[in-house]
Amino acid sequence: MPSEYTYMKLRSDCSRPSLQWYTRAQSKMRRPSLLLKDILKCTLLVFGVWILYILKLNYTTEECDMKKMHYVDPxxxxxxxKYAQHVLQKECRPKFAKTSMAMLFEHRYSVDLLPFVQKAPKDSEAESKYDPPFGFRKFSGKVQTLLELLPEHDLPEHLKAKTCRRCVVVGSGGILHGLELGHTLNQFDVVIRLNSAPVEGYSEHVGNKTTIRMTYPEGAPLSDLEYYSNDLFVAVLFKSVDFNWLQAMVKHETLPFWVRLFFWKQVAEKIPLQPKHFRILNPVIIKETAFDILQYSEPQSRFWGRDKNVPTIGVIAVVLATHLCDEVSLAGFGYDLSQPRTPLHYFDNQCMAAMNFQTMHNVTTETKFLLKLVKEGVVKDLSGGIYCEF
Structure with a gap:
């Protein structure tokens, strides 16, 4: 007959597996919780690094002293x-820009490309092959919604009626400051301005006529003074929230706070234009500029960073101008990276050296492209920043 000690020992031995099973089960239950915490920590770390990266891009650029701006020889x-006036006085040649681009780039430039989006893309069309900004893959529904809000999708009738149109694309380059080309620039049929480059306070140098303001949400002017009632606002859509922003601007609605969090800088809260003045840039123009004309590599998925395969708004605007106008001129273009202490823009105190920190655009390739256009006579450089002909 077992003693009391033996009985207690047997009872203890029998209960031990149950205790071990409970401990193991409890440990397994903790694992998903620990895994979730690890994922959360990693997410917060990546988000923190991203914030620091954005802050670095926006706040570590060297500032130039505008009072010591380089001297402009009278x-x-x-x-x-004189050169700019000479360009204007020459006879306008119908279809010259398109014809010249087609000859220069052969099968890499589409003569019949529509400048603005007029209908939502179908799955079989070029717009559906790429993600923004090169296409509208997976965004055809949002494009359709936007188009239903826009009553017009082409140039205004008074511009279409002209038998020969002259365009000037006004860049933001510091080289414009001091040349006093404003009066001449105002005489072009179509004046295309980029991003938030201001007119107010600089009209002597850059003019005050605006036909098209071409930009994306983060680049749009914040001041109402930079919008004129007859301007065309041409939106370049780079990402999903850009569609939300444009819809809010067209409908004069307030953009939700959570949407604003996805922009890398402050965006305009309203654009004082009627819906008929908004246009959406045809993304095939960006695709063709990047992959065909500039021959950049097509986008590759990657965890961090990006390829330098997105053209600047300026170069995209130049190609757009060849589709809109018969004769095309440039002003305020050219990055002279050999002079890092010269002003980058005509309106702020950023130095040319800031271009060395940007990670999206291939400035060298773009400069060669613009130089080719000027030397071949496809476009005219009124300020001489790309190639001086005066």
Whole structure:
């Protein structure tokens, strides 16, 4: 007959597996919780690094002293003004820009490409092959919604009626400051301005006529003074929230706070234009500019960073101008990276050296492209930043 000690020992031995099973089960239950915490920590870490990266891009650029801006030779000012007037006085040649681009780039430039989106893309069309900004893959529904809000999708009738149109694409380059080309620039049929480059306070140098303001949400002017009632606002859509922003601007609605969190800088809360003045840039123009004309590599999925395969708004605008106008001129273009202490823009105190920190655009390739256009006579460089002909 077992003693009391033996009985207690047997009872203890029998209960031990149950205790071990309970401990193991409890440990397994903790694992998903621990895994979730690890994922959360990693997410917060990545988000923190991203925030620091954005802050670095926006706040570590060297500032130039605008009071010490490079001297502009009065003789150069006179020559630039004379040259610009000469360009305007020459006879306008119908379809010259398109024909020249087609000859220069053969099968890499589509002569019949529509400048603005007029209908939502179908799955079989070029717009559906790529993600923004090169296409509208998976966004055809949002495009359709936007188009239903926009009553017009082409140039205004008074511009279409002209038998020969002259375009000037006004860049933001510091080289514009001091040339006093404003009066001449105002005489072009179509004046295309980029991003938030201001007119107010600089009209002597850059003019005050705006036909098209071409930009994306983060680049749109914040001041109502930079919008004129007859301007066309041409939106370049890079990401999903850009569609939400554009819809809010067209409908004059307030953009939800959670949507604003996805922009890398402050965006305009309203654009004082009627719906008929909004246009959506045809993304095939960006695709063709990037992959066909500039021959950048097509986008590759990657965890961090990006390929330098997105053209600048300026170069996209130049290609757009060849589709809109018969004769095309440039002003305020050219990055002279050999002079890092010269002003990057005509309106702020950023130095040219800031271009060395940007990670999206291939400035060298774009400069070669613009130089080719000027030397081949496809476009005219009124300020001489790409190639001086005066």
């Amino acid at each position: 003789d150069r000012v006179k020559r630039a003004q």
